[in-house]
Amino acid sequence: MMGVSPITVRSWVNRGWLPATTTPGGHRRFIRQDVLALAGQQRSHRPAGGRPLRLLVVDDDPQFRGYMLELLGELLPDAEIEAAADGFEAGVKVVEFLPDIVLLDQSMPGLDGASVCRRIRGVPQLAAIRVIGITGHLDRRVERDMLAAGAECVLHKPLDVAALRQALGAKNVAARAGQVLTAG
Incomplete structure (x- = not known):
């Protein structure tokens, strides 16, 4: 409703x-x-500006997705938060929900996070959407792929809540481009 x-x-x-x-x-x-x-x-x-902050969590792991929904609900109680289980569903939700921030897992079946990010960046009307990459892989190539696709930073699983807060609170996206945030 x-x-x-x-x-x-x-x-x-x-x-x-x-x-x-x-x-x-x-x-x-x-x-x-x-x-x-x-x-x-x-x-x-x-x-x-009109509406509350909107976040879209995209992850194929239902447990991690549920954890993120709960965590973001606590961190940003006034935000509207939706979830997608894969890259295809993410594409639909980005267009329908128009999130301000997409928290995007890199490793998913079908379309991976970098592919989804490139598609978001390829649509001028969606250019203002912030994309924060998330990965469970400690491979620098995965990070480079996400950053090259247009993610403003990449967070690692297991997720460091302080790093997530820092990424969500970033005021100057341009200054943060290319930064990789890792669990301490």
Whole structure:
């Protein structure tokens, strides 16, 4: 109804912004009027730019993808966060969801992260999307491929949360181009 991920809704409930009841099975239920009231507040509290920060997590590992959704929901509770399981789904979601930042795994079946990044960079209307590469490989060639494709930096798995915060908070993307962030 509001076009946000379940993580975002959970964050709203935890912050007390959206009243909810819980069923015996642990599912949350909402009153339609409460949701509509929150939707009106969200529109009125958005920055002059229009909408909240949008992030897209792209990773073929469902456990890592779930971890990232939870982590980003905690780090950026006001953000809208979506996920894609592979490069093809990422292409569809980038066009439909129009994220501000894509957190993109390099090693995926079908289209790898560098291929997805090149396709994003190849569309002028998507040029402002920030791409942060993620890899579980310690191979410098993988990093170079992601950076050459247009990623602003590459983070390593297991993910260093401080490095993720630093990458997400980067103000000057041009100054960071070519930087590789590794777990300490």
